[in-house]
Amino acid sequence: MNAKWQLSTAYHPQTNGLTERVNRTICSMLMHYCQEQNQTKWTRILPLINFAYNSSVNRINQVSPFFLLYGREPMLPVDLQTNPDVKKTTLGEYMKFMNHEWKFVKEQAQIHSATSQEKQAEYHDKKNKIRTYEVGQLVLREFNLREGKLGPKYEGPFQIIKKMGNTTYIVKRENSTDEFRVHASQIKLYH
Template identity: 30%
Template sequence: MSTFWKELMSKLGVKINASTAYHPQSDGQTERVNQCLETYLRCMTGERPKEWCDWLHLAEWWYNTSYHSTILVTPYQALYGQPPPINVPYVAGDSVVAEVDRSLQHREAALKMLKFHMKRAQDRMKVQADKKRREREFQVGDWVFLKLQPYRQQTVVSRGCQKLAPKWFGPFAVLSKVGKVAYRLQLPEGSRVHPVFHVSQLKKRVGTDKVQSDLPVVDPDGSISKEPCRIIDRRLGRRGNRAVTEVLVEWSNSFPKDSTWEVLHLLKQRYPQFDT
């Protein structure tokens, strides 16, 4: 079969890009098409698992007549230069040929079953997704807190409990609404963070308490830039079987309560310019 296929393709001038299973890097487009066709055909396998091959032509028609965001047209229109014809539902009894009438009725029944299963799957996914969604809406001029988790959880500062570390900055004023679920905020000058955020990263300010208002300084790679400011306290600790000197360090671009205990000689190695 491999020899026949290679010879046939060479005579037709088609270049074969052989790929292995579950390796989309070899031929990503073909692997993606196969995933789409499998998803489409999987909707009927529960009811009629042995008849999927009889409706493979419908799956091919569905894919070729679906709009592709990459080429901005359907594959059918890209090949033939015109939009695909509209699929007119068949009414039982329209054909005088019994075999044609039976075949088309069978096709309409399969299409109805496919739409039912796809609609049920979509509703099930929507129910699970809506459990974590909250309806939020802000007005221009509202003050909101901003969640910047990637800029807070860094390996530069060793915290005892990362999950309980502060994650919210602000408050910042809402300048405008972008689309249906995004807002533009008035960030501090010199901020290197894009000012448009999804509504899930915002929460409305309640009360008058303030938290960190200045965004952390980041380097070109996006990592937070922190330097030790001063030593608050010292103590004698133990690492393994030896005693070491530990210091309570206050860091720049951070809260005072984010001060951490560091081993003195390791701190000197990381920041030799810091006067301890």
């Protein structure tokens, strides 16, 4: 699967947009089913929501997550009732599909996903200009745990002690040993 370990910045959900999008969709689905009488029963409904999400066709990949994982759509009891003559696939047919056609389906899903990510990145970059900073500069850090709307929005000053990539920095207060990983959008120059 070529999974890679990636660190993300705290209080910056844009770092892991795909996970945030899935969470938002699942929360939305839960809100529809967990109205007044079901609010305390969401843990019982969650596996059903998960199955519904995984068996729904994804707009970007144009196939369901279930299909991408198993190479077939799930067989539901209602499918057997409405169409009792469902053709059962033999192991040989399934293996042939998995070795030839499924690779193509996965490649197409990756292409669709990459195209969508490029479009979203272009849109994001047009909308948001990220400022760059240098090691040694003094900055203010966005205050994540503000007390109400009238509380201070920034705290600091902090000194940039390390640059990690294009948009992530390690900052530290003077006379402190605590270091914080921050995204460029969470800091501004201290004047």
